[in-house]
Amino acid sequence: MAKTKTDMREAVMTAARATVQSHGYNALSFRELAKEVGIKSASVHYHFPTKGNLGAALARRYTEEGAAYLAELLARSEDASWCMDRYTEIFRSALANDNRMCLCGIMSAELDDLPEEVRAEVDKFAAMNVGWLAKVLSRAKPSASDQDLREHAMAIFAAIEGAQLVARGCQDIGIYDRTIRAYRTTGLIP
Amino acid sequence: MAKTKTDMREAVMTAARATVQSHGYNALSFRELAKEVGIKSASVHYHFPTKGNLGAALARRYTEEGAAYLAELLARSEDASWCMDRYTEIFRSALANDNRMCLCGIMSAELDDLPEEVRAEVDKFAAMNVGWLAKVLSRAKPSASDQDLREHAMAIFAAIEGAQLVARGCQDIGIYDRTIRAYRTTGLIP
DNA sequence: CCCAACCTATCTATCGATAGACAGACAAAA
DNA sequence: TTTTGTCTGTCTATCGATAGATAGGTTGGG
Numbered sequence: 001m002a003k004t005k006t007d008m009r010e011a012v013m014t015a016a017r018a019t020v021q022s023h024g025y026n027a028l029s030f031r032e033l034a035k036e037v038g039i040k041s042a043s044v045h046y047h048f049p050t051k052g053n054l055g056a057a058l059a060r061r062y063t064e065e066g067a068a069y070l071a072e073l074l075a076r077s078e079d080a081s082w083c084m085d086r087y088t089e090i091f092r093s094a095l096a097n098d099n100r101m102c103l104c105g106i107m108s109a110e111l112d113d114l115p116e117e118v119r120a121e122v123d124k125f126a127a128m129n130v131g132w133l134a135k136v137l138s139r140a141k142p143s144a145s146d147q148d149l150r151e152h153a154m155a156i157f158a159a160i161e162g163a164q165l166v167a168r169g170c171q172d173i174g175i176y177d178r179t180i181r182a183y184r185t186t187g188l189i190p
Numbered sequence: 191m192a193k194t195k196t197d198m199r200e201a202v203m204t205a206a207r208a209t210v211q212s213h214g215y216n217a218l219s220f221r222e223l224a225k226e227v228g229i230k231s232a233s234v235h236y237h238f239p240t241k242g243n244l245g246a247a248l249a250r251r252y253t254e255e256g257a258a259y260l261a262e263l264l265a266r267s268e269d270a271s272w273c274m275d276r277y278t279e280i281f282r283s284a285l286a287n288d289n290r291m292c293l294c295g296i297m298s299a300e301l302d303d304l305p306e307e308v309r310a311e312v313d314k315f316a317a318m319n320v321g322w323l324a325k326v327l328s329r330a331k332p333s334a335s336d337q338d339l340r341e342h343a344m345a346i347f348a349a350i351e352g353a354q355l356v357a358r359g360c361q362d363i364g365i366y367d368r369t370i371r372a373y374r375t376t377g378l379i380p
Numbered sequence: 381c382c383c384a385a386c387c388t389a390t391c392t393a394t395c396g397a398t399a400g401a402c403a404g405a406c407a408a409a410a
Numbered sequence: 411t412t413t414t415g416t417c418t419g420t421c422t423a424t425c426g427a428t429a430g431a432t433a434g435g436t437t438g439g440g
Binding site: 022023024026027099101104105106107108109110111112113122123126151152154155157158159160161162163164165166167168169170171175178179181182183185186187188 | 212213214216217289291294295296297298299300301302303312313316341342344345347348349350351352353354355356357358359360361365368369371372373375376377378
């Protein structure tokens with residue numbers, strides 16, 4: 001069973017995603033990527049004409065997969081607290097997995113080096129997360145205005161990204177755990 | 191009035207700091223840096239033998255200056271809320287100034303590409319901030335344990351770094367403002 | 381036979397780093 | 411005072427590595 005074009009695209013994207021989450025968009029190299037999946041760099045260009053194209057595809061896929069998983073959570077339980085536990089666990093597992101970061105979080109830090117097409121996808125990821133969080137929050141406080149819900153949701157998203165960033169910087173996942181706990185204690189996270 | 195060795199070191203560090211806060215450590219180039227301060231890249235190596243040496247010097251200086259400013263705040267007012275206002279304003283002004291980030295925040299995202307000497311300085315910056323925040327918090331809740339204070343302090347630090355990261359990613363300083371406001375509403379920030 | 385998928389080979393640009401030269405400052409020796 | 415020697419800061423030139431990207435050739439399954 002030979003590799004189809006789609007298979008190869010998938011393999012490249014998987015390897016690329018791991019690299020970006022560990023080392024950032026700038027560290028993404030066509031040569032290294034090619035070596036990892038067993039082809040040559042020119043062939044990677046065959047699948048993804050430019051680096052910006054690859055980066056945008058990565059971010060888009062990342063957002064899509066995240067959205068699918070989150071939708072599943074939302075369908076499975078009415079409990080806001082349970083949903084938030086699963087949510088914080090997503091970011092935790094990235095750290096636990098070789099000190100990786102949220103793909104869009106690490107890309108945000110490299111914003112000025114990103115092609116416009118990648119930047120747009122980073123924005124979409126944030127918007128998707130805020131939208132989901134606002135939905136979860138609306139269950140916990142049904143009386144709040146949409147405006148308030150969105151602001152609260154944005155605050156939670158930013159706080160979690162920050163906890164991940166700082167914990168990663170200190171190479172100490174315990175920092176993430178304690179910080180999330182403090183978020184719950186103060187009531188930022190329901 | 192000719193430039194002294196110290197003057198040149200200062201000029202290089204100033205330019206380098208601006209570059210890192212805007213584009214990250216990886217984007218720091220001896221050639222670009224040299225061009226900005228009007229010398230050649232070899233001369234930059236005269237002042238800073240290696241890139242790691244320069245990066246570590248930058249982060250150390252950044253922490254020192256920050257610590258000095260924060261100490262001044264602590265001496266000027268007993269009011270925790272006022273101190274926190276000034277604190278969040280520091281990170282806000284970085285964003286307002288050409289969408290820059292906290293030097294150590296952006297370096298945290300590039301952690302795997304940092305020489306060990308730079309990594310150590312990034313850790314120190316976080317520790318310094320948490321220490322100061324814990325001191326401010328101890329004024330607002332004198333009965334809390336040191337352990338609780340430090341965890342709360344870490345949560346605030348991470349949340350603010352995250353707000354900056356996300357606002358930068360969306361290129362919208364309003365996101366930072368609204369997020370900080372939400373932090374206060376929930377009581378995360380006193 | 382064709383064309384999708386991959387290849388070889390190469391281009392230009394940039395990176396951090398080093399070697400070695402040179403001009404000016406300055407201090408000690410004559 | 412003049413000369414001599416050393417130190418400082420910068421320069422030019424270059425190294426090997428690596429980056430993204432491209433042109434054009436090879437190959438194998440439908």
